[in-house]
Amino acid sequence: MTIASSSPAATPAVSGQAVELTVVRRDGSSTPFDTTKISVAMTKAFLAVEGADAGTTHRVRDLVTDLTGRVLAALTSRGPNSSPGRRSVQVEDIQDQVELALMRAGEHQVARAYVLYREERTKARTPADPSGITDKPAPTVRAADGSRSPLDVERLRVIVTEAAHDLDAVDAELILDATLGSCYDGIAEHEVELALVMAARSYVETEPQYSFAAARLLLDQIRREALGRVHGEPRQASQADMAQGYAEYFPHYIRTGIEAGQLDPELGGFDLERLAAAIRPERDLGFTFLALQTLYDRYLLHIDKVRYELPQAFFLRVAMGIALREDDRDTRAIEFYELLSSFRFLSSTPTLFNSGTTRPQLSSCFLTTVEDDLSGIFTGIRNNALLAKYSGGLGNDWTPIRGIGAHIRGTNGESQGIIPFLKVANDTAVAVNQGGRRKGAVCAYLETWHIDIEEFLELRKNTGDERRRTHDMNTANWVPDLFMQRVEADGEWTLFSPDEVPDLHDLYGAAFAEAYAGYEAAADRGEIRVFRRVKAVELWRRMLTVLFETGHPWITFKDAANLRSPQQHDGVVHSSNLCTEITLNTTVDETAVCNLGSVNLVAHLTADGVDDDLLRETVRTAVRMLDNVIDVNFYTTPEAERANQRHRPVGLGLMGFADALAKLRIPYASDAAVEFADTSMEQVSYHAIEASSELAAERGSYSSYDGSLWSLGILPIDSLDLLHTARDGDVILDRSTRLDWKTLRAKVLRNGMRNSNVMAIAPTATISNICGVSQSIEPTYSNLFVKSNMSGEFTVANPYLVADLKARGLWDQVMVSDLKYHDGVLAGIERVPADLRELYATAFEIDPLWLVKAASRRQKWIDQSQSLNLYMAKPSGRALDELYRSAWRYGLKTTYYLRSQSATHVEKSTLQGTDGRLNAVPVALAEPTGAVCSIDDPDCEACQ
Incomplete structure (x- = not known):
């Protein structure tokens, strides 16, 4: 007979009749029999003999399961029944059977450890006599000069x-x-x-x-x-x-x-x-x-x-x-x-690095458009190097560069397209490593109609011509709505070289669709030299396939970013940034700059939710700090200074979202979590807009304010209507509000706005570590893992889970072993109650649609975007297709990494048992990773 060790209580059959066991305690009271206690006690004995990692091995776990079943069988087959179908056993009888089972299995050392464990428990129940401690002579310590002292x-x-x-x-x-x-x-x-x-x-x-x-x-x-x-x-x-x-x-x-x-x-x-x-x-x-x-x-x-x-x-x-x-x-x-x-608010990493220094480059993100000539291309690459030198993260719009096969008038030759130049940009990012503190980080964006899009998709592959690969550069698709509509209609899609269709780069919405159809007709008439027709759905599948295989290019949406941009009167959003949360206009003459910082949501919680008064105080000060950055900043290019002084964008985000849910007892995969994402972001949005408007009353509005959506009384929540109209209602939007937005609109119209853009949710990869909270809006990756970054490897246990397990008497070395064995996931640990398994479900256990829904509810309040990682434990073509179509249909502007579980999970190891070796290094690996990126990607730190 084999009884699962994880079964809390067992009623095995004896002679065809189920028997319910009752344990008689030493004080005479009775309690239901629990097989889990047997398996835990045995596992502790194995841990004592074979080390802290024994509980993570298949041999020990299987053996404990088998031996627990033998003990249960022995207990139910001996001794008198206290009543029909019932049997009582003494604690000592159970312990005797455990010892006997271990001895019969040949585990003599483990049996001895279990005996010692029994003796220790016996001693613990009796008062111990105080005894003196004999100190051994203290060793000497060697100083830097060689001298010694005790x-x-x-x-x-x-x-x-x-x-x-x-x-x-x-x-x-x-x-x-x-x-x-x-x-x-x-x-x-x-x-x-x-x-x-x-x-x-x-x-x-x-x-x-x-x-x-x-x-x-x-x-x-x-x-x-x-x-x-x-x-x-x-x-x-x-x-x-x-x-x-x-x-x-x-x-x-x-x-x-x-x-x-x-x-x-x-x-x-x-x-x-x-x-x-x-x-x-x-x-x-x-x-x-x-x-x-x-x-x-x-x-x-x-x-x-x-x-x-x-x-x-x-x-x-x-x-x-x-x-x-x-x-x-x-x-x-x-x-x-x-x-x-x-820790209520923390500025981004560049600000923390450089504020108060002689080179105060405090801005986080820079977005550029690369000009279509040789001088413009290498000016763009040079600017990348200058911007990256002082910790900036870069987003490059490469769409204007003519594609492969396009005519070059100066040489009467044909263009080799954008790929060779992206290779140079990639190597520049590697070379400029910010003084060794972190490598340069850049993301190249390309619109889906560009003739080089298919080669662009291959850039991160590990096979093919290395001269046409960029293993260190991030890439992203800048996808127009018309392409998604063609995918849904199973229609054709035409690829062009931008030198023959120059206005497509600056168009979006209905204007883009009209011009695009006109160019397709011109191609049919033979008036366009370089073009190619593909099935839209086949190109879409290729985009999703390489995204799964390499983690790139990310999927970002051009029309949603532009239709809801407050600055659509003064230009076009041509790309996002390194981490896909910034959506600012760029031109050859203006490099968009954003200054970031994040509110720590956990620091503003009460038992009922977010403390609105405290949050308002935090946000008012934070927005002032972010606005100040613009004036004290050290600019490495004139294009960056020009744009930042004209538009004064800032990006206030948040971090600690998963921690906040844990404290409020809300599972991430729930309607309540989606509602909290909505309400908490509404509060941040309201106070951020109010703070910028009050700064405008004090310091004046930004230069390009007139004609903006702000100046028309259209706030981010109102711009949902623009997206709804442009898509003819083919979008899933929630328009519910709770705060007094009418009064705030009036204040903005009266005071103006100090900043063209106010909100963006960055990854907070490093500053969340400093605050000791979960990253950004991310779900929990694992409840026990080793975090790897440039500072080393660090064991991280979910403190909220540990507290809950302690409260229920379940936190012990065996639970640690179970968490390691199951890679920090509770689903396979049956002695953990169901409510805790739901509350502390990890990223790969959650249906990613929940992340999209929560992001959609945040996006309605944000004038820029959010770094949204998506997690999929078992990706498939159909699942990816449904997920990214949902992201588009729910009105998201951008998505970030697609993360799938790596074959390498958490190492089943421990820091204990280093035997005093002072140079001991933790041997555990990082937590589950994405296709080609770690959870704490150093690139993200360019944002935060």
């Missing part, structure tokens, strides 16, 4: 105790014991610091609070390094010391940065004593280990790789840089610092 165990105890402060699940003595066990005689000072951090981080997979403890131990290392560099002498400080230490350190830090030529000398003109007094040292305790390590590796300023910037000084430096042009810049800097350091 290891200061008491200081370690202070640091570890501080690290565990207010973390009820963290055992300071456990960290200290593990650290001391790793120390050897003659250990270097930096190795002691590493041993502390490694000791704490090894427990993160079993208790997420250890991530905060590890961060605080890393903070001790950062304090020693920064204080020593700023003060010019070795210094150590505990967290308690920093209550006064920050105030003393901060003016020295500013002077150090200015003398090193890294900080803008204008920062020295602030009231440094007043600003230093505003620093909140306790906020250093809010970082997770991933957050602080990322901050240390890539954001904190350094001289010769020695950091001199502490975390709160970092936030204040960024705030000071953004406040440079304010009238009362000390007050504003403190206001901005409060917002950033509280």
Whole structure:
């Protein structure tokens, strides 16, 4: 007889009659029999003998299932029935049968471990006699100059105790014991610091609070390094010391940065004593280990790789840089610092990198149109290099470039098309790697009617002529509505070279459809030299096939982006950006620029939803900060400065959406989640538009305001009508509202708008890590995984799930093993209650249509777009077709990566058991990935 170990209770048949087992506890009470407890106890014994990874192996899991069945069979076949169909068993009888089953299976060491486990449980039930602890002699520590001194165990105890402060699940003595066990005689000072951090981080997979403890131990290392560099002498400080230490350190830090030529000398003109007094040292305790390590590796300023910037000084430096042009810049800097350091809002990575420095390139995204001549092409590639140098992410519109076979008057030859030039642009992005902090990142956009579109689709393939491949460049289709309509009608589609159809590039909607049909008729009459006819649905299938195979080109929609653009009076949106959330006009003379930042949704939650008053306060300050970026920004090209000063677009987004759902107990795959996406974005939209309008009253409207949709009283929610009319109603839109939009329209008409565009939801790949929340609008990837980025590999456990499992008595080492075995997915762990499996369903368990529906409800409030990844566990041609047609029909402007599950899942490994090796490296792989991109794609960081 084999009974599944995951069965909570069992009623096996004996002599044809079902028998219900009851367990008699040691206190005489009774409880229903639960086979799960047997399998958990056995698994713990295997873990004790074979290591923490044993529970993830098929051999152990199958054996535990089999042995649990044997124990159950033995218990039901012996002893008297307490009543017909019932049988009572003592706890000791169950444990005896477990021991016997293990011995009969030949698992003698595991049986011994189980005996020891029983003994430990027995001791735990009896009061233990206090006993003294014999300390072994402390090892010596080797300083940088070679001198030695005894290891200061008491200081370690202070640091570890501080690290565990207010973390009820963290055992300071456990960290200290593990650290001391790793120390050897003659250990270097930096190795002691590493041993502390490694000791704490090894427990993160079993208790997420250890991530905060590890961060605080890393903070001790950062304090020693920064204080020593700023003060010019070795210094150590505990967290308690920093209550006064920050105030003393901060003016020295500013002077150090200015003398090193890294900080803008204008920062020295602030009231440094007043600003230093505003620093909140306790906020250093809010970082997770991933957050602080990322901050240390890539954001904190350094001289010769020695950091001199502490975390709160970092936030204040960024705030000071953004406040440079304010009238009362000390007050504003403190206001901005409060917002950033509280994690309620965070500016994008370029702003964090460069604010307050001598090269303050603070903008996130740049969109260009490449001109159709050799000089224009290489000017565009040169501008890419200049824009990427200081952390900008690029979107290039390549549609104007004539296609292969087109006539070149200057040489009387034929064009080789856009592919050779894209190869040059690709290699330029690789070469300009932003000082080694991250590679240059660019996305090429091409409209679907371009004659080179079929070769464009092949750019990311791993086969074919390498000279016509761009493995490092992102690509995206810029798809007009007419193409989608031809696909649905199973019609033909004509490809053209833009030199013969030049106006198609600047047309959309009905005007595009009319001109396109005219050019098709001209081609039929022989008046167009270069064209080709294809079946629209066959081209669509090829687009979806390569998207699945390579992750590119992404699918983005030209007409939705333009028909709802507030700036359609002053140009055309020809592409999106690197991460598909920016939709701004571009010309050869104007490079669109966007300045990004994101609201942390979780930081604004109450039990009833979003705290509207707090959100309004956050958004008002955030929009002011984003607008300030435009004026303090360092522009690397005149085209970028011209566009940004004329139109002043900003992109306010959000992050922590999945965390917010978890806190509100709303499953991602639910109508309630779609409603929350709607209501929360409505609040952000309302306050962002209001904030920009109030700034316009204070500072004036942007230059090209007159004639915009804003000036006509048409807000993003109203522009839905324009899309509905253009598509003759063939679009699924929700027009419901909850706030007083009539009053806001009147305010906009009265005050104007400071910014042409106000909202865009970026991926927040890095800044969400710093805040310790889920990325952007993404669903949870996995409930236990190892996150890989440029700072290393970090164990991440879903803290909300862990808290729920603890509350139900289900969080233990066996559950950790189960999560590893099932790649962080709860569906296969039957002892997890159904409501938790639904609440914590991961990205690949969710029907992607839920993501589209939620995105559609956000899109109605957003004047730009959103970085929307789509997840599909088992892609098929039909499923992809339905998904992307739905994205178009639901009115989305853009989509981002299509992610499918990789063959390589989470490594079944652990950080525990490193045996004190201080150079130990986590061996787990990254979480499930997309076709060719990791979940934390470094390219995304150009946005955030």
